[in-house]
Structures are given as C-alpha cells and as structure tokens.
Amino acid sequence: MDKLLIVDGNNLLFQMFFGMPSRIINKNGKAIQGTLGFVGALLKIIHQTNPTHVAVLFDGDCSLERKQTNADYKANRIDYSCVPEEENPFSQIDDVYAALDYMQIKHTESCGCETDDLIAGYALNYGKQMEVVISSFDSDFFQLITPTVKVLRYRGDNTVICDELFLKNKFDITPNLYADFKSLTGDSADNIKGANKVGPKTASLLINEFGSLQGLIDNAEQIKKPALKQSICESKARLLDNYKIIKLNANCPLPFTLEELKYTLPNVTTRAVLSAIGL
Numbered sequence: 001m002d003k004l005l006i007v008d009g010n011n012l013l014f015q016m017f018f019g020m021p022s023r024i025i026n027k028n029g030k031a032i033q034g035t036l037g038f039v040g041a042l043l044k045i046i047h048q049t050n051p052t053h054v055a056v057l058f059d060g061d062c063s064l065e066r067k068q069t070n071a072d073y074k075a076n077r078i079d080y081s082c083v084p085e086e087e088n089p090f091s092q093i094d095d096v097y098a099a100l101d102y103m104q105i106k107h108t109e110s111c112g113c114e115t116d117d118l119i120a121g122y123a124l125n126y127g128k129q130m131e132v133v134i135s136s137f138d139s140d141f142f143q144l145i146t147p148t149v150k151v152l153r154y155r156g157d158n159t160v161i162c163d164e165l166f167l168k169n170k171f172d173i174t175p176n177l178y179a180d181f182k183s184l185t186g187d188s189a190d191n192i193k194g195a196n197k198v199g200p201k202t203a204s205l206l207i208n209e210f211g212s213l214q215g216l217i218d219n220a221e222q223i224k225k226p227a228l229k230q231s232i233c234e235s236k237a238r239l240l241d242n243y244k245i246i247k248l249n250a251n252c253p254l255p256f257t258l259e260e261l262k263y264t265l266p267n268v269t270t271r272a273v274l275s276a277i278g279l
Contacts, residue, residue: 001130001131002052002053002129002130002131003049003050003051003052003053003130003131003132003133004051004052004053004054004055004122004126004130004131004132004133004258004261005045005046005049005051005053005054005055005133005135005263006054006055006056006057006119006122006123006132006133006134006135007042007045007054007055007056007057007135007136008057008115008116008119008134008135008136008137008138008141009056009057009058009059009096009107009115010058010059010115011135011136011137011138012038012041012042012056012135012136012154013034013038013058013089013090013092013093013096014089015037015041015137015154016033016034016036016037016038016040016041017033017034017037017038017089017092018089019037020033020034020036020037023086024036026279030279031085031086031091031092032092032095032274032279033092034089034091034092034095034096035092035095035096035099035274035279036270036274036279038096038099039096039099039103039270039273039274040270041154041156042056042103042105043268043269043270043273044154044156045135045152045154045159046265047265048152048159049133049152050265051133051263052130052262052263053130053258053261053262053263054105054106054261054263055105055106055107055122055256055261056100056105056106056107057107057108057109057110057115057118057119057255058093058107058108058109058110058115059109059110059114059115060109060110060111060115061109065113065114066114066244066245069241069244069245077191095277095279098277099273099274099277102273102276102277103266103268103273104263104266105263106256106260106261108255108256110252112252113251113252116138116140116141116248117248117249117250117251117252118252118254118255119134119136119141119144119248120141120144120248120249120250121249121250121251121252121254122254123141123144123149124144124250125250125254126258127144127146127148127149128148130148131148131149131150132148132149132150133149133150133151133152133161134149134150134151134152135151135152135154136151136152136153137153138189139178139182139187140179140182140187140246140248141248142162142167142175142178143175143176143178143179143182143246143247143248144175144248145162145163145164145167145175145178146164146175147164150162150163171200171204172204172208173204173207173208177207177212179213179243179246179247179248180207180212180213180214180216180243181200181203181204181207182194182203182242182246183213183239183240183242183243183246184198184202184203184206184207184213184216184239184242185198185199185200185203186242187246190245192242192245192246193238193242194235194239194242195231195232195235195238195239196231196234196235197227197228197231198228198231198232202228206223206232210222213239213240213243216232217232217236217239217240220232220233220236221233
C-alpha cells in the first residue's frame, strides 16, 4: 500500500538544532549542527516508515489569519530576525533546503495559510486512499488521526507512533474530539489560554459527558461542581475562539500533487548528503 510521509519541517529543524549537545562546526568554520541533525533524523524517519511519497513543509513568513480571532495567538514566539546566528535555527535553513534538493525530496514554505493546514489538507485529502504519517511533536495533529493517519514523534530508537489507541490511553479522547479537548485545556506553545480549573483529566471528563465543546457550552448549567460551572460559563466566548484557532482545515491549495511527491529511498548516508552539498 502507498504511504505518504509529511514532515513538519520547522518542528524537526528546531528539535535538531536545539537538541544537539553542542554547536558543531565543519572544517571551514561553518555551523552545521542543525543541518546534520535534520538530515540524520529525516533519513531515520524515512527508514522507520518506508514511505512511497514524501513532503517536507516549512512555515513561511506570512501573516497568521488566526490572529484575527485572537491577537495573542503565537504572540509568545521568538522573533528570530533579532537572534544571533549561533542561536538561530534559520541560519542553517538554506543548507537544509540544499540537502532536501539533493535527496530529491519536495519541500516548500507555506504561503497564505499555516503549515499545519497544509499538512491537514494532505491528511484529509489522501488519508482515505493511502496511509499517511505526519512527523511532528505538534499535538494539534492528533485531531487528524484515523485508522490510516498516524502521528510520528521522532526520538531515535524511542520514536512513538501516535494512533487512536495512543490517544485513548493518554487522554481518553477520540481524535475527532481532540480540538474540543484542547480548546478547554489551552496550549501554552501557541499562547492559547484554556478554561480556569480545567486540566487534561477534567477536560476529558467534560467532553465525554457532554459529547463536544459545543454540547458542554450549551449545557454548562448542568455541570455539578459550582467552581467548574462558573469557569466554563465565564470562558464561553474564549473557548469557542480557541476551537476556531485549533481546528485544522483543508481549504488551502496543496503545493504538490501526489505524483510529484513520489519518492524512492536512495542508498545514502547523512555524511554523504552533507558532503554533496559542500558541508
């Protein structure tokens, strides 16, 4: 069966750049630890998943439509244009792109929408006809999980494949309700505030009791605990805004056709890739 691997490029680059034990310099004095880690991890992910199609998608430099719903959305993110090169993962992005070109892996930056929505588009458009693996630590992708769509969290030999059973065991939530669940808990990574007094366990109980976020909001007066009822009632507007932000859509035009993403794994090492691009 065909299998599409979609890699959240920024997520993997940040993981590798900041996860390396030290800054690595090549013989020409150029920092390469982010590129080295990215290529090595990507090759291992490809070996682990054995895909027939591959795409690596990066965040472009464009305005975030979701900020129209909540101006604080991602306001906690670092502006890397003001960060010194040795602390900036994007200082090595051109080398990462060169490596992907050498490996003949399609890649692009999102424009007009967020990368998360492009990834959702691929999963929702092709998940019924083939297996789809999304490589990312971004939990927003849990909402896309189906019997044929899974999320891979790369940790070398300790890599975790997140499927429906993983989500059930971790949060007692089905994937189609994950956006509802996360709207309640909030997301510190994206600067999204959830409902006061609502952690993952409480959010799971509420969603399972009322069936959805909307069901909870419509029937908030039925919540038995007074403090919790007050919290939900006071947070209704924010929770609905959270859902608009967290829910992924497939409305953005996809940058590559499935035919363009066909991939045959070359017999190549990380060292060979870096050598080929002059690193």
